Amino acid sequence: ILNNDFDNEKITFICVVAMFALFTISMSFATIMRHRSFTTSCFDFGIFAQMFEYMKSTGLPLTTVERNELLSHFAVHFSPVFYLLLPGYFIFSSPEYLLIMQAIIVGAGVFGVYGIARELGFSQKNIILCCLIYTFYPSMCFGTFYDFHENKFLTVFILFAFYYLLKRNFAGFAVFAVLICTVKEDAAIYLVAIALYMILSQKMFKAGSITLAFAVVYFIFAINMVQS
Numbered sequence: 291i292l293n294n295d296f297d298n299e300k301i302t303f304i305c306v307v308a309m310f311a312l313f314t315i316s317m318s319f320a321t322i323m324r325h326r327s328f329t330t331s332c333f334d335f336g337i338f339a340q341m342f343e344y345m346k347s348t349g350l351p352l353t354t355v356e357r358n359e360l361l362s363h364f365a366v367h368f369s370p371v372f373y374l375l376l377p378g379y380f381i382f383s384s385p386e387y388l389l390i391m392q393a394i395i396v397g398a399g400v401f402g403v404y405g406i407a408r409e410l411g412f413s414q415k416n417i418i419l420c421c422l423i424y425t426f427y428p429s430m431c432f433g434t435f436y437d438f439h440e441n442k443f444l445t446v447f448i449l450f451a452f453y454y455l456l457k458r459n460f461a462g463f464a465v466f467a468v469l470i471c472t473v474k475e476d477a478a479i480y481l482v483a484i485a486l487y488m489i490l491s492q493k494m495f496k497a498g499s500i501t502l503a504f505a506v507v508y509f510i511f512a513i514n515m516v517q518s
Contacts, residue, residue, distance in 0.1 A: 298414045299414065301414070302404075302414045302417050302418055303404070305418050305421070306400055306401065306404045306417075306418075306421050309400050309421055309422065309425040310397045310398065310400050310401065310425075312425070313393065313396070313397035313400065313425050313430075313431070314390075314393045314394050314397040317392075317393035317396070317397065317431065317434045318389060318390045318393040318394075320434075320435070321389040321392075321393065321434055321435060321437075322386050322389055322390070324435065325385060325386060325389060325437075330385075330437050331437060332355060333355075334436075334437055334438065334439055335385070335388075335437030335438050336355050337353050337355045337356050337363065338372075338388060338437075338438050339385040339388070339438075340353050340354065340355055341353045341363050341372070342372075342375075342376070342379050342385075342388065343383075345372070345373075345376050345379070346376070346379055346380060346383060350362060351363040351364055351369075351372060364515060364516065365516060365518075366516070367440075367474055367475060367516070368474065368475040368512045368513075368515045368516050369440045369472065369473060369474050369475075370472045371440055371443060371469065371472040371473050372440065375387075375388065375391050378391065388438045389434075389437075389438060392434055392438055392439075392442055393434055395442070395443055395446055396430060396433070396434060396442050396443075396445070396446060397425075398446055399424060399430070399445055399446040399449050399450075400421050400424050400425055401450075402446060402449030402450045402452070402453050403420050403421050403424045403449060404417060404420075404421055405450075405453035405456075405457075406449065406452055406453050406456060407420045407421075409453065409456040409457060410456070430445070440473050440474060441473065441474065443469075443473050444470065444473050444474075444477060444480065447466050447469045447470045447473065448466075448470060448480060448484075450462070450466045451463055451466035451467055451469075451470060451481075451484060452484070454466060455484070455488070455492075460497060467481055467484075467501060467504070467505075471504075471505065471508045471509075471512070474512075475509070475512035475513055475515070475516050476509070476512075478505040478506070478508045478509035478512065479505075479509070481501060481504070481505035481508075482502060482505045482506065482509075484501065485498050485499075485501035485502035485505055486498070486502070488501060489502070
């Protein structure tokens with residue numbers, strides 16, 4: 291019985307890896323072909339393509355496209371999460387790198403679904419089904435065709451935050467809680483919702499209160515950064 295259970299889990303994980311690979315490869319190929327056929331738009335892809343060139347040369351998220359003058363993108367949306375992609379951009383200095391990384395990050399969300407389903411005690415078949423739903427969910431697949439956007443990372447970070455929360459791994463949860471906030475100036479609202487869930491549903495008063503306080507403070511900070 292133990293061997294059968296091990297084999298089932300092993301097969302499930304292989305299926306999840308295959309889904310990740312399928313999503314990443316297909317979405318990368320499709321969006322790159324879309325870009326090469328000159329059907330990507332200035333808003334928002336042109337903004338970020340130019341911004342990463344400025345980040346590479348100056349370290350600052352500057353763009354002349356967004357408001358018809360040279361200014362920081364963070365004056366429009368505060369999204370420090372972009373700096374996570376900057377090291378790779380030094381090696382692969384191409385707009386296509388952004389499309390590939392977006393497909394990889396969004397595709398990686400399937401591992402968050404896999405982890406959550408395991409923690410909730412789902413059967414192997416149901417775990418695979420949940421992962422299939424994520425992989426082929428229209429907003430996840432077709433959302434990548436809106437060129438390139440930081441909002442696509444939110445779902446992935448939230449899924450992993452919940453996974454580590456279920457495991458009571460507060461270090462992992464803290465990492466993804468911070469990542470959620472770095473996506474956009476208003477993303478901390480999602481963390482507020484998670485914090486309320488921790489306090490009201492899970493009775494995790496201390497951890498939930500700390501999370502709530504951090505989310506509120508970060509939200510105020512991010513809004514001030516945009517307005518400054």
